[in-house]
Amino acid sequence: MREQWGSQTGFILAAIGSAVGLGNIWRFAYVAGENGGGAFLLVYLVIVLTLGLPLVVAEIAIGKRSRVDGVTAFERLAPASPWRRVGWLGVAGSALILAYYSVIAGWALRYFSAAASGTLWDRPPGGFAASFRAFIAHPLEPLGWHLGMMAISMAIVVAGVARGIERSCLWLMPMLAFIVLLLAGFALTLPGSSGGVAFLFMPQWSAVFDPRVVLAAMGQAFFSIGLGMAVYITYGGYMKPEQRIVGSAAVIVAGDTCFAIVAGLAIFPAVFAMGGNPAAGAELAFITLPDIFLAMPGGKMLANAFFLLLSAAALTSMISLLEVPVAALMQRAGLRRRTAVLAVGGAALLGGVAPALGYGPLAWLNVTGAPLLEEVDHVVSNLVLPLAGLGLALFFGWVLPAGTARDLAGMRGLAWALLLWAIRWLAPVFIIGLMLFRLLAG
Numbered sequence: 001m002r003e004q005w006g007s008q009t010g011f012i013l014a015a016i017g018s019a020v021g022l023g024n025i026w027r028f029a030y031v032a033g034e035n036g037g038g039a040f041l042l043v044y045l046v047i048v049l050t051l052g053l054p055l056v057v058a059e060i061a062i063g064k065r066s067r068v069d070g071v072t073a074f075e076r077l078a079p080a081s082p083w084r085r086v087g088w089l090g091v092a093g094s095a096l097i098l099a100y101y102s103v104i105a106g107w108a109l110r111y112f113s114a115a116a117s118g119t120l121w122d123r124p125p126g127g128f129a130a131s132f133r134a135f136i137a138h139p140l141e142p143l144g145w146h147l148g149m150m151a152i153s154m155a156i157v158v159a160g161v162a163r164g165i166e167r168s169c170l171w172l173m174p175m176l177a178f179i180v181l182l183l184a185g186f187a188l189t190l191p192g193s194s195g196g197v198a199f200l201f202m203p204q205w206s207a208v209f210d211p212r213v214v215l216a217a218m219g220q221a222f223f224s225i226g227l228g229m230a231v232y233i234t235y236g237g238y239m240k241p242e243q244r245i246v247g248s249a250a251v252i253v254a255g256d257t258c259f260a261i262v263a264g265l266a267i268f269p270a271v272f273a274m275g276g277n278p279a280a281g282a283e284l285a286f287i288t289l290p291d292i293f294l295a296m297p298g299g300k301m302l303a304n305a306f307f308l309l310l311s312a313a314a315l316t317s318m319i320s321l322l323e324v325p326v327a328a329l330m331q332r333a334g335l336r337r338r339t340a341v342l343a344v345g346g347a348a349l350l351g352g353v354a355p356a357l358g359y360g361p362l363a364w365l366n367v368t369g370a371p372l373l374e375e376v377d378h379v380v381s382n383l384v385l386p387l388a389g390l391g392l393a394l395f396f397g398w399v400l401p402a403g404t405a406r407d408l409a410g411m412r413g414l415a416w417a418l419l420l421w422a423i424r425w426l427a428p429v430f431i432i433g434l435m436l437f438r439l440l441a442g
C-alpha cells in the first residue's frame with residue numbers, strides 16, 4: 001500500500017514547508033532589494049496569482065490522480081505522447097537544486113551555530129564581510145556544514161512520508177511562523193524602520209514595466225513556490241481522495257507569499273533603521289544583517305532566531321527536494337526507501353562539493369567569472385524552472401484532453417475556464433516571451 005499523509009493539515013504544512021525556504025528569506029530579500037522593492041513586489045504578486053496558482057493546481061491534480069512519482073505520473077497520463085518524458089526535467093531539477101541548496105543551507109546552519117555559541121560576535125578586523133568571505137572560501141568548513149544539513153534531511157526522509165516528512169513539518173512550520181512574526185514585529189518598532197516599509201510597498205512605476213524586473217520576478221516566483229520540480233506531483237500523490245486540490249493550492253501559494261512578505265518586513269525595516277544598503281545582494285543575510293544585529297538592542301538574541309529560522313526553513317525545502325528523486329527511484333528501480341535516500345543524498349552530497357568550494361579552492365571553476373554556485377542558481381531559476389513550468393503548462397493544457405485535465409483538477413464553470421486559459425495561453429506566452437527577451441537582450 002502506498003504511503004499517505006496522516007491529515008490534511010500535515011499535507012498542507014509539508015507543502016508550505018517545501019515552498020518556504022531560503023527563497024523566501026535570503027533570495028526574496030536580495031532580489032527584491034536589487035529590483036526596486038515595491039515595483040518588484042507588485043509584479044511578483046501578479047505572477048504568483050496568474051501563473052503560480054494555476055500551475056500548482058495542475059501539479060497537484062496530476063499527482064493526486066496518478067499516485068506515482070514525478071516521472072511516472074506523466075507517462076501514465078499520456079503513454080503514447082512524446083511529452084510523457086517531461087517529468088524527467090522536474091526530477092533531475094530537484095536533485096540539481098538539492099546539491100547546491102544544501103551548501104547555502106549549510107552556511108545558515110553555521111551562522112546559527114556561531115550565533116548561538118557567541119563566536120559570531122568576535123569580529124575580525126575586516127568585519128562580517130571578511131569573516132563571511134573567509135568562511136565560504138575555507139577548503140573544509142563549508143563542506144562540513146553541507147554534509148550536516150544533508151544528513152539531517154536524509155534522516156527525516158528515511159523515516160517516511162507521515163512519520164518523517166509530515167511529523168517534522170508539523171512542528172517546524174508553526175515555529176517558523178512564530179519566529180518570522182516576532183522578528184518583523186521587532187523590526188517595525190525600530191526608529192527609522194518606516195523607510196523599509198515604504199521600500200517594500202511603494203512601487204516605482206517605471207520599474208514595473210522593465211522586462212528585467214519582470215524576469216527577475218518570474219524567476220523568483222518559480223523558485224519560491226518551487227514550481228515544475230515535481231514536488232507537488234510527488235506530495236499530491238500521497239493525498240487521500242477526499243482532500244481538495246484547489247483549496248490546498250490556494251493555501252500553499254498564499255502561505256508562501258505571506259511568508260516572503262513578512263520576512264521582508266523583518267529585514268528591510270531593520271536595514272533602513274540601521275542605515276544599511278537594501279541592494280547589498282546575496283550577502284544581505286550573512287554580512288549586512290549580522291552588522292545590524294550587533295548594533296541593535298537585543299540583537300544577539302534576534303540573530304539566534306533569524307539563523308534558526310533560515311536553517312529550519314531550508315531544511316523543510318531540502319526534505320521535499322530529496323523526496324522527489326527518492327520517490328522516483330523507489331517506484332522505477334524498485335528500491336527500498338533507505339537505499340533510495342542513500343543514493344540520492346549521496347549523489348547530492350557529491351554534487352554540492354564543487355559549488356561549496358567555488359569561493360575558495362575551486363574559484364577558477366566557472367563560466368562567466370561569477371562563483372559556480374551563483375551561476376548554477378541563475379541557470380536554475382531563469383532557465384530550468386521556467387522550462388519545467390512551460391513543459392508542465394503545455395502538458396496539462398494541450399497534451400491532455402481538456403476533459404481529462406478538468407476531471408483531474410475536479411473543477412467546473414468559470415473557475416475552470418480561467419484556469420485553463422491561464423495554463424494554455426498565459427503561461428506559455430509569458431514564459432517564452434520572457435526567455436526570448438533574455439536571449440536577445442543578453
Ligand code: PHE
Nearest residue numbers: 019021022023024224226229
Ligand atoms: N521553494 C524553495 C525556497 O523558496 C526552494 C525549492 C525550489 C523547493 C524548488 C522545492 C523545489 O527556498
